[in-house]
Amino acid sequence: xxxxxxxxxxxxxxxxxxxxxxxxxxxxxxxxxxxxxxxxxxxxxxxxxxxxxxxxxxxxxxxxxxxxxxxxxxxxxxxxxxxxxxxxxxxxxxxxxxxxxxxxxxxxxxxxxxxxxxxxxxxxxxxxxxxxxxxxxxxxxxxxxxxxxxxxxxxxxxxxxxxxxxxxxxxxxxxxxxxxxxxxxxxxxxxxxxxxxxxxxxxxxxxxxxxxxxxxxxxxxxxxxxxxxxxxxxxxxxxxxxxxxxxxxxxxxxxxxxxxxxxxxxxxxxxxxx
Ligand code: C2E
Ligand code: CA
Ligand code: CA
Ligand code: CA
Numbered sequence: 309x310x311x312x313x314x315x316x317x318x319x320x321x322x323x324x325x326x327x328x329x330x331x332x333x334x335x336x337x338x339x340x341x342x343x344x345x346x347x348x349x350x351x352x353x354x355x356x357x358x359x360x361x362x363x364x365x366x367x368x369x370x371x372x373x374x375x376x377x378x379x380x381x382x383x384x385x386x387x388x389x390x391x392x393x394x395x396x397x398x399x400x401x402x403x404x405x406x407x408x409x410x411x412x413x414x415x416x417x418x419x420x421x422x423x424x425x426x427x428x429x430x431x432x433x434x435x436x437x438x439x440x441x442x443x444x445x446x447x448x449x450x451x452x453x454x455x456x457x458x459x460x461x462x463x464x465x466x467x468x469x470x471x472x473x474x475x476x477x478x479x480x481x482x483x484x485x486x487x488x489x490x491x492x493x494x495x496x497x498x499x500x501x502x503x504x505x506x507x508x509x510x511x512x513x514x515x516x517x518x519x520x521x522x523x524x525x526x527x528x529x530x531x532x533x534x535x536x537x538x539x540x541x542x543x544x545x546x547x548x549x550x551x552x553x554x555x556x557x558x559x560x561x562x563x564x565x566x567x568x569x570x571x572x573x574x575x576x577x578x579x580x581x582x
Contacts, residue, residue, distance in 0.1 A: 334387045337373060342396050346372050349404040350566035353575070354418070354537060354559045357551045362575065364416030366452070366559065367405035368566045369397065389424050398425045402435065406442035406449070408569045412576060418450040418480065423457040429464045432471040446476040450501070453479060455487035458497065469498055480537070485525060494532065502529050504555070506540025512549045523553050530554070 341347050351365035371379045388394040402419050409417035425431055439446055451472065457465050469479055480501035485508055487493065494502070504525055511517035522538070529536045538550045541560030550558055 331387055331390075334384060335391045335393065338371075338384060338388060338391070338393050338397075341371055341373070342393065342400065346374065347397070347400055348372070348568070349401055349408070350568055351405075351408070351417075351572050352559060352566040353564040353572070354416075354557050355563050357538075357547075357555045357558045360558075360563070362415065362579065363557060364418060364450070365409075365412070365572060366418040366566075367401055367408075367420070369401050369420075370566075385422070389422055392424065394422045394424050395428065398422060399434065399438070402438050403442070406438055406444045408572075409448055410442055410444055411569075412572060415572075415576075416448055416450055416478075417444075418452055420452045420482065421457075423454065423460070423465065426453060426457050426465045426468050427460050427462060429462075429467070431464075432468040435472060435477070436475065446472075447478075450478045450480055452482040452503065453499070454482050455493055458493055466498075473498060473500075485521070491528065494528070494534075499534065501535040501537060504536060504538045506560075509538050509540050509542075509546050509550070509560070512546045513543075519549060519553070522550075522555075526553050526555055 348370045349367050350370050351367055353362050354364045354366060355361060356363050369381050369385075371381075371384055373379050385394070388397050398421060405417050405419050409415065435449075435451075436446075439449065453469075460466070473479060478500040479498065480503050481494070481497065481499045482503045483505045484502040486505045502525065504522060508518040508522050508525075512519060512522075526536050535556045537557040537559060538546075538555045539559050541547050541550065541558050541562045543562060546560070547558060547562060
């Protein structure tokens with residue numbers, strides 16, 4: 309039994325080594341990516357649910373690795389967070405998004421921020437200087453945070469949020485409903501919007517669907533004076549349900565995938581009838 313245990317440990321051990329090596333490689337690659345031109349930003353349009361008018365965009369980071377091709381953010385963001393590379397990465401995305409948004413005067417631009425970034429006490433100051441550099445009005449920017457931003461004992465997160473909200477920047481609680489105590493958290497959190505996670509929208513029209521849960525989320529948000537966005541709308545049926553439930557805004561592949569900035573320029577030009 310002892311030998312088998314040791315053997316198992318050896319297998320486990322070598323697997324761990326491989327994981328550690330892969331992470332280290334990704335860290336190195338990410339450093340190079342940040343210095344070169346491998347990182348870009350795509351923008352997913354957000355529409356009003358009621359009349360399907362383009363209201364804003366969400367900035368989503370993209371990494372094109374010279375050998376490995378596109379690497380999804382769900383894969384490299386956690387590595388960036390562990391290595392603190394999330395700070396230069398987040399700054400790059402914010403900067404790109406703010407400079408792009410200057411050309412889209414009627415749109416709100418939403419940027420995702422990691423809890424790691426928000427815990428740095430200089431975060432608010434750096435956002436302000438990026439806005440100033442771009443010449444973007446703070447009211448045009450929305451920052452998407454997740455529940456993980458909230459278990460912060462230092463108080464830096466809260467202070468950053470308060471300072472930025474005082475400037476007119478809005479905050480959204482992303483992936484709402486997927487955490488441990490979303491409803492409870494809402495009590496202690498200063499946000500302007502909740503983003504209802506795709507997993508709830510997925511169930512619409514299916515047995516055991518989540519329509520009642522989403523109805524409750526929207527009611528709660530309305531009672532607290534918060535706006536609502538539903539993400540991951542893929543079918544006209546889902547779109548119709550959200551409209552009926554009184555959700556403010558919708559976002560999903562049905563309406564548009566994330567696209568390069570030039571495609572947003574083109575959408576706005578065609579809307580204006582140019
Ligand atoms: P998220 O913030 O919840 O973003 C929504 C994700 O859902 C995006 O994936 C988007 O492309 C995808 N999506 C949108 N509509 C649909 C749909 O109708 N169907 C499906 N199946 N998916 C849809 P993406 O771009 O791969 O990003 C994944 C996650 O990575 C994001 O989730 C966010 O948590 C993180 N992320 C992306 N960009 C950044 C960034 O600049 N900074 C940070 N900190 N995190 C980011
Ligand atoms: Ca988001
Ligand atoms: Ca989300
Ligand atoms: Ca997500």
